[in-house]
């Protein structure tokens with residue numbers, strides 16, 4: 144499988160609205176500091192296209208990265224920055240031709256707010272795997288808000304495994320067992336270097352490094368980055384050389 148990062152920004156992306164901080168004031172469209180909300184594109188060996196998260200940036204992400212219509216969209220949880228991009232697809236999905244996968248709470252939000260977008264919603268359950276082409280997908284519980292899943296991807300040809308955690312403050316033991324020594328972990332660092340410390344749904348600044356050090360993977364990729372970190376991509380790379388700092392357009396092959 145080939146993975147492209149369609150977005151590496153936190154819930155508000157970078158730039159944040161109205162140039163409210165130094166990084167947002169100076170960011171350029173093609174720089175690594177420009178970040179759509181966190182999202183991935185996965186291409187299977189047979190050319191099937193999977194988008195992870197329907198962010199409110201999906202229209203521009205699909206344009207910037209020249210994506211064709213996906214075969215599936217996977218959604219980790221019901222928060223608006225992961226789900227509300229489905230509204231942009233209303234005119235572009237034929238009746239039930241696009242499969243969208245999410246848990247039952249995400250399905251409820253879809254049913255109540257955007258069911259006029261005629262996707263084929265497939266409800267998944269934590270720790271029950273399903274297959275899309277040659278990719279085995281396992282929703283794996285993380286603690287963020289109630290009913291949040293991470294996603295474990297396994298290329299069934301190569302056996303390579305990748306775990307993706309959009310938002311979290313903790314990984315339960317049952318999930319940790321499944322991601323031990325895998326090829327890559329992509330994880331949330333919303334508050335890596337910020338002083339915002341009143342949000343219990345994400346790891347806080349003083350908790351993130353011990354958490355990252357407890358993980359065991361060939362590559363640990365940090366995503367969900369906000370302008371309130373007040374560090375450019377270049378400075379993040381200098382400060383945390385032991386980790387990969389995601390940027391929009393970054394790609395990896397797991398063959």
Ligand SMILES: [Zn+2]
Pocket residue numbers: 220222287288310
């Ligand atoms: Zn969230």
